[in-house]
Amino acid sequence: MTSTQQAAEQRTDGVVLSLRGISKHFGAVAALTDVDLDVPAGHVVAVVGDNGAGKSTLVKILSGVHPPDSGTICFDAKEVSIPTPAAAHRLGIATVFQDLALCENLNVIQNLFLGQEVRPLRLNEVEMETRSWDLLRQLSAKIPSVRVPVASLSGGQRQTVAIARSLLGEPKVIILDEPTAALGVAQTAEVLNLVERLREHGLGVIMISHNMADVKAVADTVAVLRLGRNNGVFPVADVSTEDIIAAITGATDNAVSQRNERSQARQARDKEGLSS
């Protein structure tokens, strides 16, 4: 457990969001048991785990969809409860769900400001458009026009719009649920750049992901969930993909590790062959 301790030392100060002993049951099924998680400001925490490990439940607890059965949530060093999505929003926790929840018939500006339009009785389109551009520029987003319906945007661009929208409320923590799941290579790179930029802006980012390459690319810390329990928190810099996968599956012997061993053995053999 040395790696866990190291990770704990890293996040000495500036922890925005901290979970302690979170449990959640659905009937007889314990979806989460005693889960701890810390999210420092300006850090990207990747939450990984197999299907059914409790990642989605964790997201739902943090975004106010389900309240936890037990455990404490501390936000800005104050203990808080998050009973509704609106409460999460007020605290400063923004969630970008996997399905993005955009209205395809509305344009980018209308989607960004949906539900929080400027001047409700005589919409201030000019201010909304200016602020949209500011926001997208902050993210260095590549969206040619904000007056086109979201339907005409690519997957990466839609993800950008969804993330930009979550930034409107000036959150301190942003939760990205599988942000790269349905994206191509270029678009994935675009979204990962975006995550980098969120970190630069000092936000705490929780990124749910299945993709180890993405995790290695942008995350600072990886928290592994397995069967609803913590199964290690690793600093990304000094952990191998195999270790993460081992923590996810709970076994050291699997296809990835086997292939790795084989290739390492082959490399070793090759070296021997060269030296002899």
Added chain:
Amino acid sequence: MNTMVTTDRQDERLQSRVGVRGAITDVIERARGGDLGVIPVAVGLVVIWSVLQALNPVFLSSANLVNLTLESAAVGIIALGIVCVLLVAQIDLSVGSVSGLSGAVLGVLFVLQGLPIWVAITAAVVMGAVIGWLYAQLFNRFGVPSFVITLAGLLAFLGLQLYVLRTRGSINLPFDSGLVHFAQLAFVPAWLSYTLAVLAAAGLFASGYVHARERRKAGLSANSVTMLAVRSAALLAVLVFVVWYLGRTRGVGWMFVLFVGLVLVMHYLLSRTRWGRSVYAVGGNVEAARRAGINVKAVYTSVFVLCSTFAAVGGILAAARLAAVNQSSGGGDVNLNAIAAAVIGGTSLFGGRGTAFSALLGIIVIQSISSGLTLLNLDSSIRFVVTGVVLLLAVVVDSVARKSRTSHGRA
């Protein structure tokens, strides 16, 4: 003109289209992508008018067109309500019955009970609002599809209308009442018509100019003054021609002005307020709207109430126009005409797409067909068939355009 590129035009992938020519290219491009807007209805109107005029030269006469505008107001107002429900991807099939019931309530309270006219009108309108609220409660609480709720309403309120009229079967409204006068004989004086036309064009220019100035101040691209002037001049020319042509006989009826006024009010509400945004959002993606913090149930309630209220108002005007209410008021093709008008005008049955103006354009198409076929002395059997075919065509255009939008990434 400063040469600096405006904030919204910096992306190199954007093709710059400026001026009047650019605007026309834009429209063509959008239509190719399936964003047809008012093109189908405009083309349809030209075809229908040409055919009917060729068959009977009276059709485009000033007298007939004046009649057409007056006839279209009542059902047009009902269609305005239908536009709102269609925008949230729901439907109200009972508008005909509700309008008939509203007329019956008006007749009973005003003629049989002898209450003041404004009391009778208020009662009928409030009844419409209550019916809409009832639909919304059933929809929101029990999740019954609006199709079924309003189909039940269609039958139930038809029954109620027959019950209200049971002793008489038909009630005549006195010709000297203000309401009948308003619907049959009240026309805008010529000078006022021209003034209104000029005011409308000036208003369009002024609002466009103020908006463009605000945008330029914020560093965004904006319409040029020439562009705005051309647009206003075109509107002015059209309005002045309409006023002049209708003015050759009776002129522009106040009832039609009321209808156009309501269309403008609804256009403002739908496009310039937070409520309007939420209506489009709910029609586009309910779940997204809910997560954006929109009170989806309240939006549904407002829309159903609005639709039934407009149906009641339409019923009152139809009664006034006929100077009578009877058991067949609001029956027959009123229901279908109102829905057809909204769809023909370009409001999508799939929700989230359409404008208040589609009620105005659509009802003019529907009423033209009805008026033209009446002039040809064809009976209602053929009228029903033709209206049905036109409605079907409109829905086909809507569906094809939707497919095209999907393939052009604009759905």
